[in-house]
Amino acid sequence: xxxxxxxxxxxxxxxxxxxxxxxxxxxxxxxxxxxxxxxxxxxxxxxxxxxxxxxxxxxxxxxxxxxxxxxxxxxxxxxxxxxxxxxxxxxxxxxxxxxxxxxxxxxxxxxxxxxxxxxxxxxxxxxxxxxxxxxxxxxxxxxxxxxxxxxxxxxxxxxxxxxxxxxxxxxxxxxxxxxxxxxxxxxxxxxxxxxxxxxxxxxxxxxxxxxxxxxxxxxxxxxxxxxxxxxxxxxxxxxxxxxxxxxxxxxxxxxxxxxx
Amino acid sequence: xxxxxxxxxxxxxxxxxxxxxxxxxxxxxxxxxxxxxxxxxxxxxxxxxxxxxxxxxxxxxxxxxxxxxxxxxxxxxxxxxxxxxxxxxxxxxxxxxxxxxxxxxx
Numbered sequence: 001x002x003x004x005x006x007x008x009x010x011x012x013x014x015x016x017x018x019x020x021x022x023x024x025x026x027x028x029x030x031x032x033x034x035x036x037x038x039x040x041x042x043x044x045x046x047x048x049x050x051x052x053x054x055x056x057x058x059x060x061x062x063x064x065x066x067x068x069x070x071x072x073x074x075x076x077x078x079x080x081x082x083x084x085x086x087x088x089x090x091x092x093x094x095x096x097x098x099x100x101x102x103x104x105x106x107x108x109x110x111x112x113x114x115x116x117x118x119x120x121x122x123x124x125x126x127x128x129x130x131x132x133x134x135x136x137x138x139x140x141x142x143x144x145x146x147x148x149x150x151x152x153x154x155x156x157x158x159x160x161x162x163x164x165x166x167x168x169x170x171x172x173x174x175x176x177x178x179x180x181x182x183x184x185x186x187x188x189x190x191x192x193x194x195x196x197x198x199x200x201x202x203x204x205x206x207x208x209x210x211x212x213x214x215x216x217x218x219x220x221x222x223x224x225x226x227x228x229x230x231x232x233x234x235x236x237x238x239x240x241x242x243x244x245x246x247x248x249x250x251x252x253x254x255x256x257x258x259x260x
Numbered sequence: 261x262x263x264x265x266x267x268x269x270x271x272x273x274x275x276x277x278x279x280x281x282x283x284x285x286x287x288x289x290x291x292x293x294x295x296x297x298x299x300x301x302x303x304x305x306x307x308x309x310x311x312x313x314x315x316x317x318x319x320x321x322x323x324x325x326x327x328x329x330x331x332x333x334x335x336x337x338x339x340x341x342x343x344x345x346x347x348x349x350x351x352x353x354x355x356x357x358x359x360x361x362x363x364x365x366x
């Protein structure tokens with residue numbers, strides 16, 4: 001009788017250890033990656049003359065005004081001053097594209113604009129120019145609360161992204177939620193495990209010595225759990241981006257953020 | 261499209277100690293890496309940084325491999341009078357960039 005009870009308790013404990021708690025982070029406990037950084041790195045992000053991400057923003061500002069493509073048009077020819085026209089835009093992305101019938105992220109939107117309106121060749125993922133334009137556009141939303149996912153057409157895609165986030169995969173058999181929902185208050189090999197709120201992308205990562213997109217970050221994480229990473233631009237990555245952004249709703253955009 | 265970010269106070273009192281902050285865009289290739297086929301990737305770094313105030317050199321540093329991409333260099337100086345700071349970065353493969361900033365000292 002007593003022995004049976006011990007086994008029952010042991011089973012309960014074991015079950016708790018292996019299951020993804022799937023408990024989402026309470027609103028009041030949400031923290032941007034900024035909150036996990038050391039004071040030095042925070043200072044670097046906060047000072048626009050020390051934040052290396054600003055180098056990309058400046059490049060993006062120059063590109064915004066550059067005429068190119070068969071249409072010989074600059075972004076500014078249609079959208080005018082980005083400070084007004086792009087304010088709050090990044091806080092709504094990824095957004096639903098009617099023509100494609102699926103969500104597109106900010107990089108994809110910029111490339112669609114290039115192809116359709118400038119009649120220019122799309123920029124490669126993680127190329128300096130694409131990161132620069134994305135950073136410049138996203139910086140116009142700095143301080144604005146994320147509102148991605150309000151569009152009801154996005155619901156099935158957010159659900160898919162959430163499923164991917166919870167899905168265990170790879171040789172380590174881990175889901176994103178195993179770290180970022182369940183263990184965000186702990187450390188992994190000395191580094192803080194964060195809550196995975198994509199508030200500052202594209203951002204300057206000290207480890208990369210460069211700017212990088214959210215897709216680059218996601219691919220690095222997927223490789224880290226020893227799963228096969230999706231290709232840049234894959235719908236799965238956009239769905240993950242979409243879920244993460246909708247999960248961070250209400251948190252302010254920090255672009256260009258700095259992370260360790 | 262190299263670009264620099266400069267932070268110099270716009271105004272200062274004579275005799276004040278001021279901080280000059282500079283950030284230069286540069287990729288940095290340390291020169292110790294090899295490609296998949298075993299070929300050495302040639303070094304590409306910034307080798308020297310100089311700051312002149314009204315034509316007089318006030319700060320100079322030599323840089324070596326593995327300092328950082330996008331080097332952030334700051335130093336302190338005493339505000340002696342109004343004038344112009346001129347910055348110059350020189351590096352491998354003919355890299356040469358300049359920037360300037362003005363200060364007015366009362």
